Amino acid sequence: MKEIDCRGLSYLQIIREIKKYFNSIGEGEAIVRVSSELEHDNVMRYSTHKGYKVYENDDENKYMIRIEKRGCLELEEEENIFSILITNDKLGDADETLGKILMKEYFEALNEYDELPRAILFLNSGVKLFSNGSKVSEDLKLLYDKGVKILINDTSLDYYDMRKDITFGEIVSMYDMIVTMKKSKRLIKL
CATH class of the missing domain: 3.40.1260.10 (DsrEFH-like)
Structure with missing residues (x-):
């Protein structure tokens, strides 16, 4: 499983990193590490919007988000x-x-x-x-x-x-x- 370390990056840089990885694969998973609650919420919103499955961790690892891309079709309607x-x-x-x-x-x-x-x-x-x-x-x-x-x-x-x-x-x-x-x-x- 790919780990994407986004700690210390701006919102747009975080989205670019996630997008770059998931656009390069057909299906797969990644763990995304962020630094704050706001970044965590932004990653959750973006990933859900894209149709990816998102798994939150417990409070101890709350700045790690597991994202799974399986059979997502990103078609412009x-x-x-x-x-x-x-x-x-x-x-x-x-x-x-x-x-x-x-x-x-x-x-x-x-x-x-x-x-x-x-x-x-x-x-x-x-x-x-x-x-x-x-x-x-x-x-x-x-x-x-x-x-x-x-x-x-x-x-x-x-x-x-x-x-x-x-x-x-x-x-x-x-x-x-x-x-x-x-x-x-x-x-x-x-």
Whole structure:
């Protein structure tokens, strides 16, 4: 049985390690070691979501989780098609610095998630995420390289004078954005 030592790693690093191992095998088991209750709960949630069997240990070994992959089919179902609408360059109504940190974390986590959106649509100040020096543009490029459609509203780009900053994705009209939204089974607005 494989042992995956994730003590001292961030949440995304832990998920990457688990994902890397289980994607490399058809079926099998692993013991995952973590450092805290929060990490333990996150691993439990992730593994359950993936359809793996999860076995908890007693209190003495509570930061060891045994995960078993047997006959799990990880198929993207047609009804799970979704798109994301970004209308701001920060996440939430929080402090501006915190909002930008949260937006960066959101796209880092989305890159690790197994089910990617069909499209991400950017309008209003959301187009600022493509500006030179944006900490999010690298994560957006990774999503684009994975096949996610990146649609950037032309009117918003012109308003902020940012057309020159766009190196990937499609610059589209509001009509094109509406067509994409309508084709999505779910639309998540940030």
